[in-house]
Amino acid sequence: MANDLRWGILGAARFAAKDMAPAIHAARGNRLAALATTSPDKVAPFRAITDDLTVYDSYAALLDDDGIDAIYIPLANHLHVDWTLRAIEAGKHVLCEKPIALDAGEVDRIIAARDASGLHVAEAYMILHHPQWERVRALLDAGALGTLGHVDAVFTYNNPDRANFRNQRGTGGGGIRDVGVYTYGSARFATGAEPDEISTRIRWEDGVDVWAHTTGTMAGPKGRFTYSGLTSTRLMRHQSVTFHGSDGLLKLTAPFNGGVFAEAQAHLLRPDHSVAVERWPGVNQYVLQVENFAATVREGASYPAPLEFSRGTQAMIDMVFSQATDIT
Incomplete structure (x- = not known):
């Protein structure tokens, strides 16, 4: 559909192929349109979901695609902040896997970038x-x-x-x-x-x-x-x-x-x-997550899991690590 939110996925993660790509494809008002991966052998499960899929061999090339509205990021945890900020800079809405950052200060950076851009950015906190x-x-x-x-x-x-x-x-x-x-x-x-x-x-x-x-x-x-x-x-x-x-x-x-x-x-x-x-x-909470994300982008609907909530959980994680006792 012409008004569908067009999604691109950064990285052919197994979880993305098994859960999130099918969810994007099934979600009303959304379309799985592109994938970026450096591993061509991992493309097949995504093409099995939809034949109408543009595949890029670099993440930057996907971010440069003006036909993509939103980016889903299932990369390893240490890459989340960098690629979330790059996607925002490229003018894309972003749904990034949890944890979206490794400390609360990094979440603050993402919140600031979100606010400056006017884009919708969220952690994939599906529950x-x-x-x-x-x-x-x-x-x-x-x-x-x-x-x-x-x-x-x-x-x-x-x-x-x-x-x-x-x-x-x-x-x-x-x-x-x-x-x-x-x-x-x-x-x-x-x-x-x-x-x-x-x-x-x-x-x-x-x-x-x-x-x-x-x-x-x-x-x-x-x-x-x-x-x-x-x-x-x-x-x-x-x-x-x-x-x-x-x-x-x-x-x-x-x-x-x-x-x-x-x-x-x-x-x-x-x-x-x-x-x-x-x-x-x-x-299917993954489908609901994608539909709620699109509703926020298109209609300004309230989002169940805003970044401010994610920041609070990350602050609790930071507290846990700072006060932990090691055991053998």
Whole structure:
């Protein structure tokens, strides 16, 4: 369609081929139009999604294409800030994979560039586009759990491949940057709280965190509560988030990868031992993310995960690293 937001992807990452390229193609009002990669052997999965795809052999060439409106960046973590800023300079809207930066000061640079350009720039924080998280916040705001006392968040998977950029110190790897953005950020979003006292124990391998347990307190509109967050890239695949209050307990069974890890469900336990279960089958949060992005660009719609929110989560990550204790 003539009014579709035309997307280009920087880098033929496996995740881009498996999840985000199909999501862009499926999203209403959006079109996957171009790919830049230095690896011609990785083009085929993208062409299988759409034949109408322009392929460039350099990232700069894609940014120079006046026919592209928005850029999706799935590059290794240490490249996110540089290529986000280059894309903004080229006049493109940008959706960059998380973490969009490696410290909060770098997010500030991106926010300044966004504001100066008038473009829409966001971190690909897809979970906030899933309706289960709006539902969680609504339940907490309505006092469905009484007084909130504790939040527990877990996100683990086993990735022992030392060649993977997530296991490389020089590429901004480690479990906290990869999945801690979800265990920390989801608690912030649902409660409106920020950490005030936290401590973390971290196990390192080759300079990257492979196991981290963060505990402490967070404070916000719902008062002060304790927090526990576990991330690991060396434990069996698992994810869950639990909100524990005086009058109820709310547990999400697939809080971060609904429909992939398991069906997204919210279990609300009440003092009388009754359980109310809400389910969200068939929701693709990546498609919703792209559609919301386009709505912001085209219509000025409010965006669920603005850079200011991403900056807050990155500030929490910075705090975690600054106050961590190493374990063996």
